[in-house]
Amino acid sequence: MTQNSATAYLPTLELLENGALYAEFPERRESSKGTTPNRRHNVPTPVPHHFHSSILFSERITDMLGNSQMFKGFDWPQIETLAGYIQLYRAQPGSVLFHEGDKGDFMCIVLEGKLEIHKEDNRHKDKTISTVLPGRSLGEMTIVDGEPRSATAIVVAPSILAVMTQENFTLLMHEKPALCAKLLLKIAQFLSQRLRLTSGILVDYLEQ
Helix, strand or coil, X not given: CCCCCCCCCCCCCEEECCCHHHHHCCHHHHHCCCCCCCXXXXXXXXXXXXXXXXXXXXXXXXXXXXXXXXXXXXXXXXHHHHHCCCEEEEECCCCXXXXXXXXXXXXXXXXXXXXXXXXXXXXXXXXXXXXXXXXXXECHHHHHHCCCCCCEEEEEEEEEEEEEEHHHHHHHHHHCHHHHHHHHHHHHHHHHHHHHHHHHHHHHHHHC
C-alpha cells in the first residue's frame, strides 16, 4: 500500500515521521518499548537496527489510535492495518485545520491537544460551537459525502492529529473492503449520535 501525503491539504501543519513524534513527546519513548499485553497478540521478532525506528513509530501510531473513540471495538490487527493509511501531524495554536466552506478532503482524530469548532451565525459573527479533545474525531462527513466543510476548525493548544485523506480512504476501500465497511459503520454511528444531540439541543432551544 502506497500512502499518499496529506501535505497538499494541510499546509500549515508539520508532518511527523519516525523520531519526530518522540522529539515532541519524549515521555513516549519509554512507553513505546515492549508490547501492549491486552491488545497485541503477536510477539515481535528481532529486526535489523535500521528498521527499528520505523517500527516503533508505526507501533506508537497504533497505540495512540487504539485510545481514540473512533477505533473502539476494533481489534489490534485492524488498528495496525488502519495505521498504515494514516499520517500524524503536529499543529501549533492558532493553526486553522480547515475553514467553513472549504472543499473537504480529509478527516482527523485529535491524539494530543485541543481544537475548537467555529461557525458563523446569520449575522456573520463567529461562534464557538464545540471543543474537540483527545480521542475525538472531526471531519468525518467529508469522507462520506465530499461536501464543503460545515464549520471551521482551529487549533487552540499544541496538538498531534491523525489524518486520513480521502485518497487513502479510497485506497482502504479497494484494498481492505471489509475493514473499510467497519470504519464506515463507526462513522455513521458517530454522525447519528451527534445528530441526536443536536436535535435535543434544538428542542430545548425551541421550548425556551
